[in-house]
Amino acid sequence: MRPRPLWLVILAAALPMFMATLDNLVVTSALPVIRTELGASLETLQWVVNAYTLAFATLLLTASGLGDRIGRRRLFVGGIALFTAASAACALATDATALIVARAVQGIGAAAIMPLSLTLLAAAVPPARRALAIGVWGGVAGLGIAVGPLVGGAVVEGLAWEWIFWLNVPVGLVAIPLALAVLRESRGPDRVLxxxxxxxxxxxxxxxxxxxxxxxxxxxxxxxxxxxxxxxxxxxxxxxxxxxxxxAPLLPLRLFRSRGFSAANAAAVAFSFGMFGAVFLLAQFLQVVQGLSPLDAGLRTMPWTLAPMVVAPLAGMLEGRLGTRTLVVSGLVLQAGALAWLAAVTTVDVPYGALVPPFLLAGIGMGLTFAPVATAVLASVPEADHGKASGANSTLREIGIALGVAVMTAVFSANGGYSSGEAFVAGLIPAVQLGAVIVAAGAVAAVFLPGRTRTPAAAPEAERALAA
CATH class of the missing domain: 1.10.287 (Helix Hairpins)
Structure with a gap:
């Protein structure tokens, strides 16, 4: 097969992943409208979110193992098709039960997309270009997470809640033939389930x-x-x-004998725990305490949420010179500092200008962390184990997100609540402080990552890659 341009390979791998990460949060902005139009209870609304999360987190490792055996591209494309069909089913749902079932099927499709996206991308580019490619891929993943609430708020205010899901259909119809044309099929060494x-x-x-x-x-x-x-x-x-x-184990335990693999996954769990738990509460702070609409709240978090899109590709270019360890440790330290800063300045009437510097610092830190951690995971294992390694990393990150949101919400509830702005801030501050401590622990774990492993010539080659 003739080598494909790097930008086209990244697009084929990242477009479906962007769609899946976007839907992780996009529905949150539509929940009040869905509650009214479908007559759903508060607990039912929680299941609209949780059905996706549970199916997604539960099947990540399973999807990676199946991809190794039946073909990674085949399962990846199947996941896109399932996700696209489930999105249409979500949009057509006439009651809450149908919406919850369709959201669970979406999560199954997303579980096949997320880990295999990284594995197929790594297999499609030469090692000298891999860090840059994963950097751009990480920026796209961060963008999907970042603009989820923003897109949700804009669509709900301008159109209707169903369009949150209809938007996925044309994306999926483009992504399927693109993946088939650009990405090559690959399998792991195991042939039996x-x-x-x-x-x-x-x-x-x-x-x-x-x-x-x-x-x-x-x-x-x-x-x-x-x-x-x-x-x-x-x-x-x-x-x-x-x-x-x-x-033929689904997850060979020998992978954890690698210091780089273990350290990268420990850092990823701490990062997911602290940062996503904090984002969950801070996004509510802007709406519940400061009275902003979902769209306005999303716009004000853009210094945080859009910075990774710019920083992650730059981190990929610099990785050959600075090394993965330097980038990940620096990124986690910046994020921990940003959360501590936010905890220190947050009050009921804190001006937005006081939040911008820590938001921006947190975004830069995320950009320096997400893609280099993924690179470290793959670099620490043989290429034949990339699928299993990616699945394990994705699963651990999702568990970290679930734990972060749940534990930090419990800390919030133990110290404050929703009864007033003062009560919300009283609960928010210790929760965000806990997030800062956990992310700092991730920085300590990242110190054990190996240093630079790429050749000096790799970084300049990566910088020229996007022109290829």
């Missing part, structure tokens, strides 16, 4: 994530929460034990 591993991993992650996302409503000390966490932990222990014996 690990059904017991698939079952243990999926049910274990499902039990843990379900218990975490319901913990705030049920109570962290409640019987359902504790029982779910214990059952999930037991299933995951069983999964680890089985992986030690399986002839």
């Amino acid at each position: 690990d059904p017991l591993g698939l079952l243990l991993a999926a049910t274990g992650v499902l039990a843990v994530v379900f218990s975490v996302v319901r913990a705030d409503a049920e109570g962290w000390g409640s019987v359902p929460t504790i029982a779910g966490l214990v059952a999930g932990a037991a299933l995951l222990v069983g999964f680890v034990a089985w992986q030690r014996r399986a002839a």
Whole structure:
């Protein structure tokens, strides 16, 4: 196959991933309208969000393992098709139950898209261009997360809630032939399935994530929460034990013997926990306390949320000179400092200008972290294990996000609440401070990443890559 231009390869891998990450948060802005038009209760609205999250997080590792065996591009394209069809079903839903079911199917499709997107991209570009390609890919992923609430608010205010989902359909119809034309098929070394591993991993992650996302409503000390966490932990222990014996394991435990793989995943979990838990609460602060509309709140967070789109590709260019460890440690330190800064300046009537510098600092830190962590994960394992490594990293990040939102919300609820602006800020400050501590712990873990591994010639080559 004739080499494809780098920009086209990145587009083929990143466009479906952007669609999937966008839908992780885009629906949040439409929930009040959906509640009115579909007659949904508050708990039902939570399931509109949680159905997607649970299916997505539960099946990431499973999708990576299946892609290794039946073909990564085949499963990737299948995931795009399923996600596109489910988006149409969401838009056509006439009651809350149909919407929740369609959202769960969307999550299944997204689980096939996210980890395989990175694996296919890494296989499609030469090593000298890989850091730059992953940097741009990371910027696109950050953009999807960033503009989710913004797009949701704009669509709901200008059109109708159904258009949040209709927008995915033309994107999916373009993404499928593009992926088939540009990305080449690849498989992992294993040719047989690990059904017991698939079952243990999926049910274990499902039990843990379900218990975490319901913990705030049920109570962290409640019987359902504790029982779910214990059952999930037991299933995951069983999964680890089985992986030690399986002839073709879903997740070879030897990967964790790599210092780089373990350190990168520890940093990724801390990053996801602290940053996404903080974003969840700070986005509400702008609406609940300062009275902004979802669209206005999204616009004001743009210094934070759009900075990774610019910084991540630059980080890919600089990675050959500075090394992955330097970028990730610096990014996490900047993010921890930004969260501590936000906790220090936030009051009920804090002027927006006081929030812009820490927002921008946090965005720069995210741009320096997301893509280099993905590069470190792949660089620390043999190329044949890229699919498994990407699936493991995606799963751990999603667990980190779920834990971050749940734990930081619990801290918020223990110290404040929604009864007044003062009560909200009283709960927000200790929660964001906890996020800063967790992200700082991730910076400590990132110190154990290997130093530079690329040749000096690789960085200039990467800088010329986009012109190819």
